[in-house]
Amino acid sequence: MINGKVLVVAGSDPSGGAGLEADQKVLAAHGCYAMTSTTALTIQNTKGVTGVHVIPSEVVGKQIEACLEDVGADVIKTGMLASAETIQIIAQMVTKYKVPALVVDPVMVSTSGHQLLPHEAIAQLTQHLLPHTTVLTPNIPEATLLLSQNGREPGEIQSVADVEAMGRKIQELGPKWVLVKGGHMPFRRDFMVAKAKEEKEVVIDVLIGPEGTVVRIESPYQESTSTHGTGCSLASAIAARLAQGADVPTAVRGACRYIEAGIKTAPKIGNGNGPLDHFHSTYTLPFSPGYFVEYLLEHPAVRDVWNEFVYHPFVMALGNGTLPLESFKGYIIQDYLYLVHFSRANALAAYKAKTIGDISRSNEIISHILHEMKLHINYCNSFGISKPEIEATEELQACTAYTRYVLDVGQSEDWLALQMALAPCLLGYGAVAKMLHAHADTVREGNTYWAWIENYKADDYVEAVRLGSELIEKNIRLQSPSRIEELIKIFVHATRMEIGFWEMFPYK
Numbered sequence: 001m002i003n004g005k006v007l008v009v010a011g012s013d014p015s016g017g018a019g020l021e022a023d024q025k026v027l028a029a030h031g032c033y034a035m036t037s038t039t040a041l042t043i044q045n046t047k048g049v050t051g052v053h054v055i056p057s058e059v060v061g062k063q064i065e066a067c068l069e070d071v072g073a074d075v076i077k078t079g080m081l082a083s084a085e086t087i088q089i090i091a092q093m094v095t096k097y098k099v100p101a102l103v104v105d106p107v108m109v110s111t112s113g114h115q116l117l118p119h120e121a122i123a124q125l126t127q128h129l130l131p132h133t134t135v136l137t138p139n140i141p142e143a144t145l146l147l148s149q150n151g152r153e154p155g156e157i158q159s160v161a162d163v164e165a166m167g168r169k170i171q172e173l174g175p176k177w178v179l180v181k182g183g184h185m186p187f188r189r190d191f192m193v194a195k196a197k198e199e200k201e202v203v204i205d206v207l208i209g210p211e212g213t214v215v216r217i218e219s220p221y222q223e224s225t226s227t228h229g230t231g232c233s234l235a236s237a238i239a240a241r242l243a244q245g246a247d248v249p250t251a252v253r254g255a256c257r258y259i260e261a262g263i264k265t266a267p268k269i270g271n272g273n274g275p276l277d278h279f280h281s282t283y284t285l286p287f288s289p290g291y292f293v294e295y296l297l298e299h300p301a302v303r304d305v306w307n308e309f310v311y312h313p314f315v316m317a318l319g320n321g322t323l324p325l326e327s328f329k330g331y332i333i334q335d336y337l338y339l340v341h342f343s344r345a346n347a348l349a350a351y352k353a354k355t356i357g358d359i360s361r362s363n364e365i366i367s368h369i370l371h372e373m374k375l376h377i378n379y380c381n382s383f384g385i386s387k388p389e390i391e392a393t394e395e396l397q398a399c400t401a402y403t404r405y406v407l408d409v410g411q412s413e414d415w416l417a418l419q420m421a422l423a424p425c426l427l428g429y430g431a432v433a434k435m436l437h438a439h440a441d442t443v444r445e446g447n448t449y450w451a452w453i454e455n456y457k458a459d460d461y462v463e464a465v466r467l468g469s470e471l472i473e474k475n476i477r478l479q480s481p482s483r484i485e486e487l488i489k490i491f492v493h494a495t496r497m498e499i500g501f502w503e504m505f506p507y508k
């Protein structure tokens with residue numbers, strides 16, 4: 001689901017760790033809709049930048065216009081701007097389209113030392129863009145350069161208080177909020193600049209805001225070579241959170257935590273300064289909404305056991321009419337006893353359901369089971385077995401094991417886990433009947449078991465399968481991938497119990 005629209009105006013990094021490529025990953029990880037306007041194509045990888053092809057500023061402007069006059073944006077985020085003309089055009093667009101928020105990462109020099117904004121463009125940046133800026137995100141070298149190019153004394157940094165003073169001076173140049181990023185200058189625990197390597201303990205990002213607001217965001221110093229694109233990614237994470245309605249301090253704090261985790265879990269890609277893991281907290285479901293059951297039955301842990309159940313020799317003997325009648329009688333009686341507990345399990349599902357709609361679905365399934373049990377009684381009567389005789393029969397172990405397993409899942413786990421334990425029976429009998437209907441060896445005329453097959457192919461059973469699947473589909477996509485794997489294990493175990501049920505009686 002898309003929440004928030006962000007337009008990024010920045011340069012492209014073909015190696016994917018910084019620039020537009022990183023920005024789009026961050027926005028995707030936050031569930032935002034990302035648009036881009038490209039200021040430059042760089043030639044770079046984790047080892048450094050070897051070339052820059054600047055895109056004409058009219059093209060950049062027309063790309064921005066194409067996005068804003070149609071889709072619109074909640075936030076514009078800028079990165080590498082490449083030229084003074086491009087800066088002017090962005091400022092015109094921000095004013096013309098009254099974009100609600102502007103996050104400016106004043107990219108000047110890459111981590112590897114390559115100039116990404118001409119020195120003379122810093123004046124344009126200050127004059128045209130900073131007055132419209134909601135959040136400006138310089139690191140300490142960029143903050144120093146911004147102040148000195150504007151004829152202000154950056155001052156020497158000894159402590160966090162000096163960083164705050166620096167942020168305040170930058171705020172006077174126009175931006176509403178300034179985040180001075182501390183990654184380049186770690187501190188000791190006492191908030192003095194770390195001189196020696198072993199003194200580097202904390203990173204402090206300082207956010208300066210209106211009416212004297214100061215927020216310090218402290219995180220543990222991480223010794224890492226995976227920091228390529230951290231600045232781009234941080235500013236995009238701030239933009240994403242603003243687009244989703246967060247206030248600036250909340251957006252900035254959340255974005256800093258996102259980057260901290262991205263460095264911690266970085267994938268070690270390339271031979272230089274590697275990229276972050278942008279997707280450390282993103283779930284990707286392995287199926288598309290509405291197609292879980294299809295995915296489930298093809299899952300490597302399910303496929304073979306499912307086929308063993310559906311194409312079991314007991315089933316095939318029902319289909320070609322060769323199943324010994326004594327086996328069928330025994331099976332029908334045990335299945336009746338099974339259905340009593342299966343109804344209890346569905347009643348438990350109704351109890352665990354949270355909406356009247358889901359309660360009523362469980363109720364419909366129980367009504368269907370009652371109908372099925374009447375057919376079992378009719379079968380037994382035709383074999384001369386009465387209802388009291390059925391009910392007086394002792395459950396066989398496979399019947400007890402299966403039903404009590406389902407009930408235990410229902411007691412000890414949640415509603416969806418119970419539905420997964422119930423699913424092999426519901427889906428399986430539908431699949432068995434469908435398979436037998438289509439199978440070349442199936443005998444219809446004179447097959448004692450044809451009526452049994454017909455029952456599970458009838459419209460009302462097909463409808464019950466559809467309802468059951470719909471219930472699972474609706475709820476499964478709210479689960480995490482690891483929980484889905486656990487739920488699949490329940491399905492597999494219950495399917496094995498179904499196989500055990502076929503195995504109770506001789507089928508030859």
Ligand SMILES: Cc1ncc(COP(=O)(O)O)c(N)n1
Binds near residue numbers: 013042080228
């Ligand atoms: C296109 C582009 N934009 C920004 C950066 C800065 O990122 P870093 O400081 O990590 O090199 C970059 N290297 N390339």
